[in-house]
Amino acid sequence: MDAHTYIPAEFIADVQSYIPQHLTIADYIESCQRPLRPALRVNTLKTTVAEFQAYADEHSWTLTPIPWCPDGFWFERPLAQQTLSIGNTDIHLSGGIYIQEASSMLPVFALQHQTNLTDCCVLDMAAAPGSKTSQLAAAMDNSGFLIANELSSSRLKSLSANMQRLGVANTALSHFDGAIFGSYMEQCFDHILLDAPCSGEGTVRKDPNALKNWSIESNQHIAEVQKQLIESAFYALKTGGTLVYSTCTLTPLENQQVCQHLLEMFADHIDVLPLDTLFEGAEQVVTDEGYLHVWPQVHDTEGFFIAKFKKLGHTPHPNPQAKKGAFPFSDFSSKESQAFMKTLTDQFGISHLAGNLAIRDKELWLFPEQSTDLKEKIKFSRLGILIGQTHRTGVRLCHEFATALGHLATKNHYELSTLEACDYFQGKDIKLPHPTSQQGEVLLTLCGNVIGLGKWQKNKIKNSLPRDLVRDNQLITWE
Known part of the structure; x- marks a missing residue:
């Protein structure tokens, strides 16, 4: 128990006004002062659940499946291992897992519930640091086109680094206030996730100071921003598409009332998709509207809110916008593409890359195939994968080619030992036990x-x- 968790009396009084009758405020406060169970999600772009379970057995980790995420687990490690940060383990550094709180896995699971996300155009409107973006990319099996938007420039860098480590290849990063999508990208997306910026009331179990600056006035101000974002998301959604709205807060001001605003604004064009059967136990946290209001004491998680909607018809945006300026890339020529693919086949056995090769200055990029119709709608911070740098004798491959596309290779790998991996991540060369006659680039695995x-x-x-x-x-x- 963390007795230092700050829970102001005014906040408790507010919670008492809307906590469900079958729950008690005493249990809620006690749960807020309990440490979170550590949780992770297997990154199926890199490894399988079965392979991870074998790794966990080998290292004496105890796994408990998370009911709403087939790839998610609560985990415990032996005491002797707990001085080693999970972020410094080989399975994490190699992109095999992502540390993610269990309830944070719910929004993507709700979006993909009874829906096939592969080959779709999807928007993650508030993406950093990348937990839900990478979960979406895995649900899409790196197919289709995923736009991950983040307003904070500093968080955009960490988002990009996470996407590279996790092998995400179908994604573009953008750096905008999410309110622009409705006017610039009207009816462009099959599915949208809006994990909205919020007051973070549900996060006190990992951040004892999360409520330091809490006030009703702040909740009200944040809710106005959320209403703008959810309106924008609905305009950007295709007719027939689905929208998931989520927060890591508990107040109805930022949850049910924001959803009610959307329902009233688009009354004839929207349906609520109830989430009461999303997983076994969902009925314990479902609201009368069919939303999930996840209280921390019910499933021993952070507090969370999730709602799902279907768009039945479209109302045109009152002020549509169009991007100015030319797209700064040109197609890689057929002759150059053939020469490049021959090199990849000879070196790594890769005979095909899904997507479109494009060139800017000397940079060679691979764009997702479904980005063709959307690439000029807004200005992207990054689009697709940086394959390499062109020079007079060909293409010098880049790091993210390896992390995103290296799994396609059928030859020319080198599996690092743990000591070699230490050297690699410290920027050192790898000493070979025996001289080699091999030449050119090699894919390093861990x-x-x-x-x-x-x-x-x-x-x-x-x-x-x-x-x-x-x-x-x-x-x-x-x-």
């Missing part, structure tokens, strides 16, 4: 997952890890 590129040299593999990913001050230790 836990069977491609983590980057190296270059064969006689007695070593030259490290190609980008400098900004080198972990100078975080030495990795292993059990």
